Amino acid sequence: MDTNEHEHVIEVTDLRRVYGGGFEAVRGISFSVARGEIFALLGTNGAGKTSTVELLEGLASPSGGRVRVLGHDPFRERAAVRPRTGVMLQEGGFPSELTVGETTRMWAGCTGGARPEAEALALVGLAGKAGVRVKQLSGGERRRLDLALALLGEPEVLFLDEPTTGLDAEGRRDTWELVRALRDSGTTVLLTTHYLEEAEGLADRLAILHEGRIAASGTPAEVTADRPSRISFELPAGYFPGDLPPLAELGVCGHEVAGRTVRLHTRELQRAATGLLVWAGRAGVELRGLDVRSASLEEAFLSIAREQRPTAGAAA
Numbered sequence: 001m002d003t004n005e006h007e008h009v010i011e012v013t014d015l016r017r018v019y020g021g022g023f024e025a026v027r028g029i030s031f032s033v034a035r036g037e038i039f040a041l042l043g044t045n046g047a048g049k050t051s052t053v054e055l056l057e058g059l060a061s062p063s064g065g066r067v068r069v070l071g072h073d074p075f076r077e078r079a080a081v082r083p084r085t086g087v088m089l090q091e092g093g094f095p096s097e098l099t100v101g102e103t104t105r106m107w108a109g110c111t112g113g114a115r116p117e118a119e120a121l122a123l124v125g126l127a128g129k130a131g132v133r134v135k136q137l138s139g140g141e142r143r144r145l146d147l148a149l150a151l152l153g154e155p156e157v158l159f160l161d162e163p164t165t166g167l168d169a170e171g172r173r174d175t176w177e178l179v180r181a182l183r184d185s186g187t188t189v190l191l192t193t194h195y196l197e198e199a200e201g202l203a204d205r206l207a208i209l210h211e212g213r214i215a216a217s218g219t220p221a222e223v224t225a226d227r228p229s230r231i232s233f234e235l236p237a238g239y240f241p242g243d244l245p246p247l248a249e250l251g252v253c254g255h256e257v258a259g260r261t262v263r264l265h266t267r268e269l270q271r272a273a274t275g276l277l278v279w280a281g282r283a284g285v286e287l288r289g290l291d292v293r294s295a296s297l298e299e300a301f302l303s304i305a306r307e308q309r310p311t312a313g314a315a316a
């Protein structure tokens, strides 16, 4: 029964995945994705993104916890779920001797209720490539072919594992537009990505995985809200960190010094930047490489990785 599909198309509860050697790659994660939402899974290398997505795609059975996609167990009830989902794996792996058109036709033959092949190719900007062999495509074009094949069945739920890896800036933007358009027409999208600006600009909600657990989740604004902003600059020769005004008085909550480069963390960006610039102006000091950044997903991501590493080097 599709009891919850109008609320949560994907439901993950205390999900665990332990590999053969006993390594626990996914350590009890829970999240849900509503219909028509774009949800991004972020994380450092080896955080467990692919291990999680494979469970959602029904490619493996969880070691613990529960997954529901469109109200079904994607592994045990694969026949009910698979025709309604589109999957773009990290590695497509098509026969490279086939042409783009042949590959698309072959895939369409395996996909019930397929959208016209030409339409799928046009959606990803490969309309003119039907006669080209897969082995002759560029890396970015292969990625777009992967996406076209995932779209063939007009899926209600789309799983995209690093969809824009290998794409140039324009290709990435085109893919974002397409994913947004699919979302706007009601498709639910779960994607993994290493590009933080991709998640920040595209995702309605996201989760940052770290060592198999969810370290932060929410809308991009929620995830960045309580993270500090950053000011970095180079101290000129003859000046030392101790010459700066008292950092606590500037509203600085942490700092790092590496060689001549100083990095300040603050939740009061205007106060800290003003205090620093007033000091520099009075002292006649040029702060080379001055860089002032509001809290961003990148900062959130980096501070999660730093906070949870036992040898974090940040000084308060």
Ligand SMILES: Nc1ncnc2c1ncn2[C@@H]1O[C@H](COP(=O)(O)OP(=O)(O)OP(=O)(O)O)[C@@H](O)[C@H]1O
Residues within 6 Å of the ligand: 019, 020, 021, 023, 025, 043, 044, 045, 046, 047, 048, 049, 050, 051, 052
């Ligand atoms: N078949 C396997 N057997 C044992 N360990 C595995 C297996 N597959 C993955 N792992 C381990 O599980 C952890 C999570 O891997 P996973 O591929 O899910 O991470 P990821 O977040 O997708 O990483 P990346 O960003 O590098 O793609 C890694 O430490 C990896 O080495």
